Amino acid sequence: MLRHLLLQCRSGFESECVSEVADHCGELGIAGFPRFEPGSGFVLFELYGDALTVIQRIPFRSLIFVRQWCACLPPFDNLPTHDRLSVLLEPIKELPQTAELLAEVPDTTEGREVLSFSTKLASAMAQTLRQQGVMLARKAKADWRMHLFSLSGQSVLIGVSPRRNASALAMGIRRLKFPGAAPSRSTLKLEEAWHWFIPQAQWPDRLGGGKTAVDLGAAPGGWTWQLVKQGMFVTSVDNGPMAETLMDTGQVTHEKADAFYFQPIKSVNWMVCDVADKPARVTSRVLDWALNRWCDEMIFNLKLPMKKRYAEVSQNLAWIEQELSSAGIAYQLSARHLYHDREEITCHLDLRQ
Ligand SMILES: C[S@@+](CC[C@H](N)C(=O)[O-])C[C@H]1O[C@@H](n2cnc3c(N)ncnc32)[C@H](O)[C@@H]1O
Incomplete structure (x- = not known):
């Protein structure tokens, strides 16, 4: 039985990861013991129960701070520098069958130094595992994906995640190219939000075709730039100046x-909102917009410079849920600590019904 759950997150958000996974495990009646170093970018949860059950029963998309996860074998801590595979292959045979192997490392300065090692080891591992019939061909269908999470040349974690209940991206990171014409780097937050919250096949219907939008706290215009790029007509609200190039579009x-x-x-x-203010103030504004039916969908940020970030997030999301339910408004609310978010999370409220 696999008893370890590996959770990856932004460095500094390990305790938020622990809190949210512990809450979910509590609901499943499974206790666990988290081990992490602050700033390490990952948490190893030792469970008093089956990690394969936990990772299938907690919906990955309901997690906010966990970027990527897998149920894993006990840590390999003293790998020989030659022929590491000989130590790894037997235990791997205990794992569910996979057709794909993600090479991962902690998303920290030290972690990134091990990335090329992890990639090379993963490639050698996949080749040997396929030769031995332990792993399926890349294009074969398998319900699980394998992860190799390397901490150093001697220390690795190996596990699996359900293909339909984990990120398809290595380390859960969506890398986006900064569009040179956009007025600010913030633009990547809204682009990533769309990737996460809206299935790409629905982009033409939900984002395209001359839609209308309001961008609260818009200057200098990185988010407005994304809206304009989709063909939207945007009202950008901010006392600060907007980039001239955006104003020239006529949109x-x-x-x-x-x-x-x-x-x-x-x-x-x-309605999109990137105003830097207290989360409760932004939440109250989001509720005004939802209760007055001023828009169909919203993307907004909750800035989290405070200590009790998980409690703050839970409180604000619960407030939205409570108010909308009492008003009889159908909604879908999701939240995510995106790769391009720093001390903040991004939320999506869908009021289309
Ligand atoms: C993080 S920046 C927004 C960046 C923008 N999303 C972009 O992509 O370029 C926050 C903006 O909120 C604006 N802001 C703060 N408080 C505001 C308020 N009460 N009303 C309007 N804008 C406000 C600031 O002027 C600032 O331009």
């Missing part, structure tokens, strides 16, 4: 107003 109206008081004249398709 942007700049309202020099306070985002906490601005009201749209007509309902719009999208």
